Amino acid sequence: MTPAAPYTEAPSRPAGWLSRAEAWLDARGKGAWIAAMVLGFIFFWPVGLALLAYMIWSKRMFGKSCSHRRSHMARHAYGAMKPSGNSAFDAYKADTLRRLEEEQEQFENFLQRLREAKDKAEFDEFMEDRAREARAPREDEDA
The missing domain is CATH 1.20.5 (Single alpha-helices involved in coiled-coils or other helix-helix interfaces)
Structure with a gap:
């Protein structure tokens, strides 16, 4: 009987609390991000500022939601003519x-x-x- 090959990969770490929070906010949309930012400004202004900077840097503030809405409407308009x-x-x-x-x-x-x-x-x-x-x-x- 041959010994099993040793496990060489490091076990995958569970997502950190920041990653989990980001995924939770992403699941709820842009409104959740804005609410988190406002609450950050209310309770401790540097947190709100950091969230605002992150939202702009990651394009969450001005990103995909508008273009998604336009493509969604265009798809419905095409369906009406088909x-x-x-x-x-x-x-x-x-x-x-x-x-x-x-x-x-x-x-x-x-x-x-x-x-x-x-x-x-x-x-x-x-x-x-x-x-x-x-x-x-x-x-x-x-x-």
Whole structure:
């Protein structure tokens, strides 16, 4: 019987508490990192500053979440245009999308008119206030 080969590799160390904390925060997203940073600033400001520096250095602050969201939305937009294979459903989907686009355009036009009306009302009010202020000193002089 031959002796077993000696174990030459060092046993793998369990992840340190910093690695575990980093993994825990990563699992909960950017909000958890920001909350940890704010708490760090509240309890001991150098910890908050260190977390902020680490978040910027590791690109956690401005990293993948925004680009992930854009690619996720692009994937859904592509899915809306992809044919299903059922011509009746595809016709219904095309008609519905066209109708929704028209409604969106009408709503955007409505909002634009609403903004213009609000701007006009604010401008008219400004002009009335200005005219009232211009008349006020003359009325005081007459009295």
